[in-house]
Each structure stands twice: as structure tokens, then as C-alpha cells.
């Protein structure tokens with residue numbers, strides 16, 4: 312039986328990856344320090360004899376007994392409000408954490424895939440973004456703690472690949488959505504759906520002309536699975552190239568939820584990228600992958616998930632001390 316360590320296992324993407332690898336017949340070791348993850352995302356796996364879990368911070372030395380064939384490093388805060396709240400942990404998990412996991416991969420002779428991000432492109436001057444674009448990142452802006460940690464992570468991973476011949480994979484993930492996102496993590500999709508469900512106005516930051524390209528998590532997981540099993544060790548974009556402005560996206564959420572609330576405009580947070588869309592030619596050519604789930608379908612599934620959350624979860628305010636961010 313092949314075994315895989317998944318860090319960030321209790322998070323949005325990590326938990327879906329745990330499900331996928333269990334489904335594929337792997338022994339899955341999940342690891343998470345639960346700083347942004349939630350055990351409820353993997354509760355259903357605890358009864359499975361092929362699943363085990365460590366409550367551990369990967370920024371500290373990692374010990375996992377037994378053999379490991381693969382490591383997937385998905386531990387990291389991934390929403391701008393989280394970077395503001397826990398900037399030092401954000402920096403550590405993708406630098407020290409990545410270093411520890413690369414060391415573990417060497418010790419176990421395992422192949423490692425690290426989760427990078429479209430944020431390595433910063434506020435991009437090239438559009439759409441190909442993997443060859445180097446980015447336009449402000450290291451000392453509010454997003455710098457995430458962007459630079461992920462850029463360091465890529466450099467470190469390539470160094471282990473080149474110096475130690477370690478088998479490495481780097482996925483650059485663009486905006487992804489789906490069930491198990493935190494309703495109050497501050498990201499635009501849960502923010503809008505949460506506002507609609509609570510009967511609040513939808514808050515657009517800036518004038519809403521900034522664009523994003525949203526990928527449904529099933530598509531993303533399929534792309535990651537294929538990348539892991541491929542021979543390709545340079546960074547690869549995985550995302551949905553279907554680009555939409557945040558204003559149009561708000562309209563889609565209004566139509567989806569049937570809310571009678573209006574849109575209100577707030578200040579654009581510093582360093583918020585103006586546009587983002589992946590060039591996925593490489594994924595198409597090398598992995599035979601492209602997204603299959605249209606936004607209308609993915610949004611319905613995601614809305615159904617948020618609708619069944621408890622009132623307590625719906626009204627939880629995670630941002631009490633960060634109201635300035637939402638001016």
C-alpha cells in the first residue's frame with residue numbers, strides 16, 4: 312500500500328486531498344496544527360483504518376514513523392486576512408516548514424509536492440500569467456509574508472531537487488473554492504455567500520473591476536493528483552482560466568442566493584492584485600488536464616454546503632480586531 316503525508320490535512324484543500332488519496336487506496340497520514348484548519352473537515356476519516364492524524368506544527372521538527380512514498384505540503388494560511396493576523400506563522404510554515412518537509416522527504420526517499428500560489432506573480436504585469444513570468448511582488452506589503460514565503464518555498468524546493476536529486480513537484484494554485492472553505496476566512500466567495508445568508512449587504516473592495524479566476528476544488532484536486540504522478544518538476548499553474556471581475560462575481564452571487572441586499576463599496580486593501588488568470592497550456596499539454604466544472608455548477612454545490620452550516624457558524628465573527636481591513 313502506498314503512503315502519503317498530507318500537511319494542512321484539516322484545511323479546505325488538504326482535507327479534500329485526504330479524501331482523494333483514501334479513495335485511491337493510499338495510507339494517508341494527515342498533519343495539521345489546527346491554527347486555520349478544522350477537525351470537522353476530516354472527522355469522517357478517523358474511523359478509516361488507513362487514515363491517521365498528527366496535531367503538529369510542521370515549522371518544528373517532524374517525525375513520522377514508517378515509510379512514506381509521497382508528501383503533499385498544504386499547510387499554510389491562504390487568505391489575506393489570515394496573513395495579517397498571523398504573519399509570522401505564515402512566513403514560518405512555507406520556509407521552516409518546507410525545509411523540514413524536504414528533509415523528511417529525503418530521509419524517507421519520498422516524492423514531495425509543495426503547494427505554491429498565483430501570489431508568486433504578485434500584482435502581475437503579464438496577463439494571463441505563464442509559469443515563466445517572475446512576478447511583481449512587494450516584499451514588505453501586507454501580502455509579502457505569504458508571497459515571499461511561497462517564493463522562498465519554490466527556491467528551496469528546486470535547490471533540493473538540484474542538489475539532492477529529490478523528486479519534487481510545485482503546483483501554483485489560483486483562486487479555488489468549494490465546500491469546507493471557512494465561511495468567515497475573509498475570502499471573497501465565502502464573504503459574499505455569508506453576507507447573503509445573513510441578510511447583509513455584499514462588500515466589494517475597490518470598484519470591483521479587479522479580476523479573479525475561480526477553480527472548483529474537484530478540478531484542482533484532479534490537477535494536483537496528475538501533477539504528483541507526472542515527471543514534471545518545474546512549477547505548474549493549476550487553475551481555471553475563466554476570468555471574472557469581482558463586480559460581476561457579486562452579481563452572480565446575488566442571482567444564486569436570491570438575496571435582496573445591495574452591493575456596498577469599501578476601500579481596496581493595500582497590495583490587492585488588479586487581475587489574475589492562469590495560462591494553463593502546460594497543464595493541458597503535460598498532464599492532459601483542464602477544468603471541467605463551470606462556475607455556475609460549482610457555485611451551486613458550494614452554496615448548498617454553506618446553507619447547511621449552523622447559525623453559530625454563520626454568525627461567528629473572526630475579524631473583531633481586524634475591522635480596519637474591511638473599511
Ligand code: UDP
Pocket residue numbers: 390391486497498499500502503514515516517521523557579580583584
Ligand atoms: N473582495 C471583495 N469583498 C470581500 C472580500 C474580498 O471585494 O468581502 C475582493 C478582494 O479585494 C480581492 C478579491 O475580492 O480583490 C479576491 O479576494 P480574496 O481574498 O478571495 O483572494 P485574493 O485573490 O485577493 O488572494
